[in-house]
Amino acid sequence: MKKMKLVVSTILTLAFLAGPAAGLAAEAKTKEKAKAYPLKTCLVSDEALGEMGDPYTFVHEGQEIKLCCKSCLKDFNKNPKKYLKKLEAAQARQGKAKK
Ligand SMILES: [Zn+2]
Structure with a gap:
């Protein structure tokens, strides 16, 4: 025992x-x-990050996202797929630009 x-x-x-x-x-x-956010602009509004104060950073499904302000988060959450597609397109464009 x-x-x-x-x-x-x-x-x-x-x-x-x-x-x-x-x-x-x-x-x-x-x-x-989390993959680093590749752009210098807000994913929702396309505003340059940092111009409106500190960018709002968060991680969505392993991808870091940066927005110019917290109110853009509402738009992102309304249609995250749309913005993730936009991010992918921007990444593809950046990849091409480097070559
Ligand atoms: Zn914003």
């Missing part, structure tokens, strides 16, 4: 130790995964 108790407490200790560490690892992974 003594052995059983030891096993249970070992499992509990491991779960306690692994819990927060696993959470941190997952967080670091999502940060690492």
Whole structure:
């Protein structure tokens, strides 16, 4: 019976130790995964970033997005697919420009 108790407490200790560490690892992974925003303009309004104050930055499905202001976020959330397509097109254009 003594052995059983030891096993249970070992499992509990491991779960306690692994819990927060696993959470941190997952967080670091999502940060690492995010692709950098390639444009110098707001994805929604095409305004130059930084002209209207600090750009609003967030990560959408692993892609970093920068907007000129927080009110553009409402427009982005109305139709994220449209803006992600726009971002892809802009990235393709940039890729061509480099070659
Ligand atoms: Zn804006």
